Amino acid sequence: MATFSSTIRVPQADKGGGGTHPPVRGGGGDGGRGDGYPDYGQRLRRLRVGLAIGLTSVTMIFVSLTSAYIVRRGLPTFDDHTGTYTRDWIPVQLPLALLLINTALLAFSSLTAEFARRQITRQAALAPVQSIPGVSLGRESGFPWLALTVVLGLGFLSGQWLAWRELADRGFYLATSASSSFVYLLTAAHGLHLLGGVMVLLYAATVSLLHRPVERRRIVVDVTAWYWHFMFVLWLGIFALLWFVR
Amino acid sequence: MVAQDAHAHAAPQGFIRKYVFSLDHKVIGLQYYFLALAAVFVGMFLSLLMRIHMVWPSAILPIVGEIKPETYLQLLTMHGTIMVFFVLTTAPQSGFGNYFLPIQIGAPDMAFPVLNMLSFWTTFVAFIVMLAAFFAVGGAPLHGWTGYAPLSALTNSGPGEQLGADLWITSIAIFCVASLMGALNFITTTLDLRAKGMTMMRMPLTCWAWLITAILGLLAFGVLLSAGILLLLDRNLGTSFYVPLVVVNGQIMGHKGGSPLLWQHLFWFFGHPEVYIAILPGMGVASQLLSTFARKPIFGYKAMVYAIMAIGILGFVVWGHHMFMSGMSPYSAFAFSIMTMAIGVPSAIKTFNWLGTLYKAKIRFQTPMLYAIGFVSLFVSGGLSGPFLAQPVLDIPLHDTAFVVAHFHLIMGVAAIFGMFAGTYYWFPKMFGRMMNESLGRIHFVLTLIGTYSIFMPMHYLGMAGQPRRYSQFTEVAYLQHLMPLNRFITYAAFITISAQLIFVFNLFWSMFKGPKASDNPWEATTLEWTTATPPPHDNFGGHTPVVYHGPYEYSVPGAAKDYVMQTDPAGVPAH
Numbered sequence: 001m002a003t004f005s006s007t008i009r010v011p012q013a014d015k016g017g018g019g020t021h022p023p024v025r026g027g028g029g030d031g032g033r034g035d036g037y038p039d040y041g042q043r044l045r046r047l048r049v050g051l052a053i054g055l056t057s058v059t060m061i062f063v064s065l066t067s068a069y070i071v072r073r074g075l076p077t078f079d080d081h082t083g084t085y086t087r088d089w090i091p092v093q094l095p096l097a098l099l100l101i102n103t104a105l106l107a108f109s110s111l112t113a114e115f116a117r118r119q120i121t122r123q124a125a126l127a128p129v130q131s132i133p134g135v136s137l138g139r140e141s142g143f144p145w146l147a148l149t150v151v152l153g154l155g156f157l158s159g160q161w162l163a164w165r166e167l168a169d170r171g172f173y174l175a176t177s178a179s180s181s182f183v184y185l186l187t188a189a190h191g192l193h194l195l196g197g198v199m200v201l202l203y204a205a206t207v208s209l210l211h212r213p214v215e216r217r218r219i220v221v222d223v224t225a226w227y228w229h230f231m232f233v234l235w236l237g238i239f240a241l242l243w244f245v246r
Numbered sequence: 247m248v249a250q251d252a253h254a255h256a257a258p259q260g261f262i263r264k265y266v267f268s269l270d271h272k273v274i275g276l277q278y279y280f281l282a283l284a285a286v287f288v289g290m291f292l293s294l295l296m297r298i299h300m301v302w303p304s305a306i307l308p309i310v311g312e313i314k315p316e317t318y319l320q321l322l323t324m325h326g327t328i329m330v331f332f333v334l335t336t337a338p339q340s341g342f343g344n345y346f347l348p349i350q351i352g353a354p355d356m357a358f359p360v361l362n363m364l365s366f367w368t369t370f371v372a373f374i375v376m377l378a379a380f381f382a383v384g385g386a387p388l389h390g391w392t393g394y395a396p397l398s399a400l401t402n403s404g405p406g407e408q409l410g411a412d413l414w415i416t417s418i419a420i421f422c423v424a425s426l427m428g429a430l431n432f433i434t435t436t437l438d439l440r441a442k443g444m445t446m447m448r449m450p451l452t453c454w455a456w457l458i459t460a461i462l463g464l465l466a467f468g469v470l471l472s473a474g475i476l477l478l479l480d481r482n483l484g485t486s487f488y489v490p491l492v493v494v495n496g497q498i499m500g501h502k503g504g505s506p507l508l509w510q511h512l513f514w515f516f517g518h519p520e521v522y523i524a525i526l527p528g529m530g531v532a533s534q535l536l537s538t539f540a541r542k543p544i545f546g547y548k549a550m551v552y553a554i555m556a557i558g559i560l561g562f563v564v565w566g567h568h569m570f571m572s573g574m575s576p577y578s579a580f581a582f583s584i585m586t587m588a589i590g591v592p593s594a595i596k597t598f599n600w601l602g603t604l605y606k607a608k609i610r611f612q613t614p615m616l617y618a619i620g621f622v623s624l625f626v627s628g629g630l631s632g633p634f635l636a637q638p639v640l641d642i643p644l645h646d647t648a649f650v651v652a653h654f655h656l657i658m659g660v661a662a663i664f665g666m667f668a669g670t671y672y673w674f675p676k677m678f679g680r681m682m683n684e685s686l687g688r689i690h691f692v693l694t695l696i697g698t699y700s701i702f703m704p705m706h707y708l709g710m711a712g713q714p715r716r717y718s719q720f721t722e723v724a725y726l727q728h729l730m731p732l733n734r735f736i737t738y739a740a741f742i743t744i745s746a747q748l749i750f751v752f753n754l755f756w757s758m759f760k761g762p763k764a765s766d767n768p769w770e771a772t773t774l775e776w777t778t779a780t781p782p783p784h785d786n787f788g789g790h791t792p793v794v795y796h797g798p799y800e801y802s803v804p805g806a807a808k809d810y811v812m813q814t815d816p817a818g819v820p821a822h
Contacts (some may be wrong), residue, residue, distance in 0.1 A: 050434045052462065059466035064515070068476065068487065077503030078491060082761035088503035110544045132410055178503060185479070185803055 031227065040124075040215040055230050056194065064235060066241060069182045073245065090177040091246035095166040101160035101237060109152030110232040116145035117225035145175045145220065146205055149228070160191050161233040179246070186238050194231050200224045207244045255782035260549035267367075268358035270784060274366050275345030276677065281370060282337035285328050286663075288377070290744050292325040297737040301730065303719045314404050319388035323406075324380070326391030327414065330520065331421050333371050334662050340369070340428055340529035342669045343456040345677065347432065348776040350450050352441025352792040354581050356787040357434040361427050374780075375720070377666035379410040387411035390716065392517065395503075395509040399480040400650030402494055412481065415474050422471035432460035441774070443794035446777045447551070447814070450773045450798040451544065454551050455530025456557045459523050459821075462704035465562070466519040473512035480504065507572055513564035521658050522711045525625075526554060528665020529596060534623045535668055537799040538601045538771045539615035541809055542774075545602030553592035553599075560589045570638040571645050579638040586636035593622045593629055597622065613687030614769070617668035620695050621661055628657025631706065646716070649709025660698045667694070668749070674757065675764030679781045682757040689750045697743030704732050770810050773798050778816050 076085035164184065167173075172180040204220040258264050268274060299313040299321075300303060306312055308319075339499050348355055356362045379386045380423065385406045389398040398411060436457045440449070449457075476487040478479030480501070488509045489501035537544040544550060566574060600622050609615065631653040635641045644650060667690075674682050709715075713726055713733075720726045767776040774794070778787050792814050800811040 024274065046434060046438050048436050050358060050430055053430050053433050054426075055462050057468045060465050062470050064469040064472045068472070068512060071508055071511070072505060073506050075503065075508075112255065174479075175486070175500075178486055181485040185475070189475075195604070224745060245435060 016214050026182070026241065039221065044219045044222060047219060048226070051223050051226060055227070058230075058234075061189070062186075065182070065186060066237075067218050069186075069241065070245065072178050072182070079159070082241050087181050088177065092167070092172050092177075092179050092242070093170050094183070094242060094246075095163050095170075096243070098159060098166060099239060102163065103235065104157050105152050105156045105159060106235055107234050109156065110229050112145045112149045113225040113228040115143075116149055117222050118136075119145055120218045120221045124215050127214050135146060147202060150159070150198055150201050150205070153194060153201070153228075157191055157194060160187055161213060183242055186242065190231070190235055190238055193234075195223060195230050200227070247487060250598055256558060269355070269356065270365050270781065271344050271348050271356045271359065271362060272482075272677075272786075275341055275343070275363050275365035277366050278336055278344060278369070279433055280342055280621045280668075281366075282333045285332035285336065285373065287747075288749070289325050289329040289333060292321045292328070294659050294740060294744055296321050297740045299718065301721070301734045301737045303721055313718070314716040317390050318408050319390070319404075319716070320386040320410075321598075322716060323388055323390050323414070324376075324386050325510060327376065329419075329659065330391055330524070332369075332376070332416065334524035335425065335463075335520070336369065337666050338522065338531070338662060338669070339432075339456060339459050339532055340366070340380060341430060342452075342531070342666075343459075343527065346441065346673065346775055347453055347456050348435060349438060349778065349782060349786050350453050351436065351444050351785070352794060354683070356789070356809075357439055358431050362431050363470050363527055365424045365431065368420055368427065372417045372420040372424060375420060376411055377478035379406075379413040379417070382406075382409035384408045384411055387414045388605035393477070393509070394513075395477065395480070395504075396490070396492055397504045398495060399477055399488045399504075399509070399626055399791065400499060400501075402482055412478070415477055415481075419471055419474045419478075422467040422474065424769055425467045426471075429460040429464040429467070432456055433464065434684065441792045444774075444813075447548070448794055450530075451533040451547070451550055451554075452527070452530035454554055455526045455800050456534075458554045459526045462519040462523050462558055463560060466516045466523070469512055470516035473509060473516070476510065476512075479567075507569075510569050510572060511565070514568045515562075517568065518565040519558075519561045522557060522653075524662045526557070528621055528662045528668075529554065529625075531665045531669045531672070532600065532618045532625075533596075533603075534773070534798075535618035535672055536600055536622075538541060538672075538769055539610045539612060540603050540607035542603055542607045542799075543611070543797075543799045545599040545605075547799065549595055550599055553595040556592040557589060560585060560592070564589065567636055567641070570641045576638070582639055583636050586708075586808050587633055590629075591632055593625075597629075608656065612671075612769075613682070613684055613691060614668050614672035616688065616691045617671060618663050618722075621664040623695075624656055624661040624698070628655075632657070632701050637650065637808060642708055646714055646717070647709035647798060648705040648713045648715055651715050652705035652709060655705075656698075656702050660702065664694075667691075670754070672769065673775075674754075675768050676762075676775055676780055676782070678758050680757055680759075680761030681768065683753050686731060686749055686753040690746060692751065693746035693749070694743060697739055697746060700739035701736050701743060704736055708732060739775065770808075772800055772810050772812050773797070774813055777812055798810050 005119065039232050040174055054082060065192045073089050075087075077088040078084075164187070167180065168184065172183070174181055174184045204224060207220060257270075264270075265273060268277075282743055295307055295313070296318060297312060298307060299318055303313070303533075310317060316602070344356070360502045373521070387410045388396065388404050389407070389411065393415070401411070403407050406482045436449075436453060440446075476485075479490050485499055485503040486504035488506055489504040490497065490506070491502050492499050517585075533544055533550055564582055564586045567586045570579055570582075604619075617796075633648070634655060635644060635650060671682055671687055674680075710731055711726075711729055712719065713729055719774075721730065764780050766778070766780045769776070774792055775782070777792060794813050795816050796811055796813050799812060800806075800813075802809050803811055
């Protein structure tokens with residue numbers, strides 16, 4: 001059977017690909033059972049990996065909606081009055097000024113989310129030092145970046161709501177044309193995802209009120225900040241699609 | 247949280263936390279398994295009703311009574327949907343994968359246990375919503391498991407297309423969310439929780455299959471979810487994504503300009519990867535078992551890994567071969583045809599490697615191995631009709647006949663089911679601490695193998711003779727008269743095969759309580775699940791961390807003391 005021994009490897013001589021992470025143990029990245037001890041670095045990395053994978057599926061949802069948009073836009077439709085094929089795609093008159101303001105709000109909130117992330121990363125790094133009796137680093141400038149992010153996020157969502165009202169005033173309802181259906185659908189899908197982010201940020205704020213360890217809060221804020229940045233970039237993509245591919 | 251951390255390794259007490267809303271991946275795996283077992287019996291019952299109706303159309307049947315044409319289509323829709331989503335997607339990946347992926351890579355649990363529990367209960371809700379469609383006003387939908395628009399996108403296109411179809415599409419959307427959560431968990435677990443020494447290229451091929459399947463699910467289910475949302479909007483809020491200007495019963499509907507083909511593209515962009523989601527875990531199990539029971543390393547481990555990847559990638563660029571009938575441009579059809587036939591290459595690599603593993607081996611013909619060999623047999627039989635159907639010029643006459651029914655049942659249905667049977671007989675000792683009855687297992691295997699071949703092989707001939715699929719009745723059609731004896735034969739075979747499954751169910755539950763006690767490693771296998779206790783403790787390895795020194799299939803190693811070397815055995819292999 002010597003011919004089949006090629007898969008045998010002696011320990012340490014392994015050159016197999018893929019094993020880039022240092023091997024670790026422990027389940028429970030979402031607070032379930034698993035870790036007997038709180039290894040925050042490991043938990044943070046696991047949640048970041050999970051987030052990246054989760055955002056892949058979110059991307060697929062919007063990629064499929066975008067391709068449906070482009071396909072549906074290019075289709076001719078049969079006109080029963082003239083008996084010919086025509087295009088029924090009516091370009092939607094988007095409330096551009098309002099949407100630009102919303103975009104600015106979201107861009108600003110992405111920035112504040114990043115400040116919140118860096119602030120809490122700093123705090124988490126200093127936490128072990130601060131826990132030494134007699135050591136004081138002075139108070140960290142506690143600017144409420146997190147709260148500001150939530151406010152700006154809710155501002156964006158309200159702005160989107162106003163944009164919907166504006167669209168309705170201009171006569172574009174969900175079923176008016178496939179183009180308006182897509183405008184409502186894409187903005188609603190994005191808005192729901194952003195609302196999920198707001199919920200998590202509110203959770204992070206609650207956790208901070210309950211005096212949980214700063215390392216634990218840091219994980220929540222870090223992962224949500226990345227999610228938030230992704231939602232900003234996603235919005236830019238949706239906005240570009242709706243504006244440039246009317 | 248803090249208290250929970252302190253007692254993290256203690257098993258939860260109390261029935262609810264232990265068996266119902268459990269966070270333990272092993273319990274969740276079994277929950278998925280039994281959900282699929284319940285679903286498969288519902289699905290089989292529906293198929294039996296259809297078979298009976300085909301040959302005795304006027305028979306009054308139990309529960310459903312007389313079968314009208316629309317009743318037949320409702321049975322067909324629900325059979326397909328339940329089997330594809332709640333059996334073929336649920337048991338091999340979520341069931342066995344949940345139970346054995348963490349153990350095989352040396353982890354104490356999945357990466358996100360709470361998410362894991364949520365994904366099971368979301369799947370469960372999806373199943374309940376799906377079953378509720380039977381009881382809706384008008385009954386279950388009749389648009390088939392593929393839900394082609396505009397039939398599926400209008401609420402007055404037929405009985406069952408009102409509330410029943412809404413429940414159907416809602417159930418599928420819920421199932422998509424559950425599958426996305428599951429896929430996220432599987433991928434993170436595989437990337438992040440492998441034990442020391444468990445490099446990617448030392449993972450058992452089952453883990454590779456579960457990983458690639460999870461990636462397919464991650465990319466495919468989001469597309470089905472958005473397609474489903476568009477369908478719900480068309481049905482309920484008057485949009486026109488899929489519905490063109492149509493007249494139903496003399497009444498002009500309010501829709502305009504939509505494209506039924508858009509649904510087909512979105513659906514099959516999900517639907518083709520879904521075929522591989524069903525079959526890849528079976529390939530993983532077959533590879534694992536053939537190597538174990540042949541007492542030889544798997545032939546070409548790396549080739550097997552790359553072949554799974556190639557099948558996964560190609561699975562995303564061939565969806566058009568389901569749509570040759572739609573009048574697509576011959577150039578597109580040609581491209582899809584070439585890509586589809588290219589899948590034959592990695593599939594053939596896998597088949598030849600399986601045969602290479604068996605070549606000149608001292609095979610132990612125990613029940614799990616019989617099913618693994620049966621899997622290879624069915625995979626070849628079902629796969630060989632693939633290159634025929636991949637060519638538009640052959641697909642167009644065959645597509646709406648029983649030929650396609652034969653093809654996809656053999657390769658996606660029965661082969662995947664054989665993978666599940668193989669997995670059940672193989673892992674049963676680890677899951678329940680007892681052995682299944684070997685004689686009953688063999689009888690079950692022989693009856694099921696002969697039975698399924700008797701059902702699906704003749705369908706190729708029916709299809710070539712022109713028997714259409716999805717038609718409820720053809721006893722009155724002159725040109726199909728001479729096929730009726732064959733149709734009756736298939737119905738008898740279906741009846742016997744389904745009855746034979748009672749042997750399996752009896753064996754399963756009887757052995758759970760009365761089977762002989764199993765040792766920790768009854769098959770003398772090498773992977774990590776056989777290093778731990780039977781059944782595995784709450785944290786899988788009883789507080790210690792496994793360290794991996796070898797690849798997964800080190801059988802009959804020259805110079806080794808035994809004919810197998812455990813992955814965790816620090817010595818065992820002489821340096822060379």
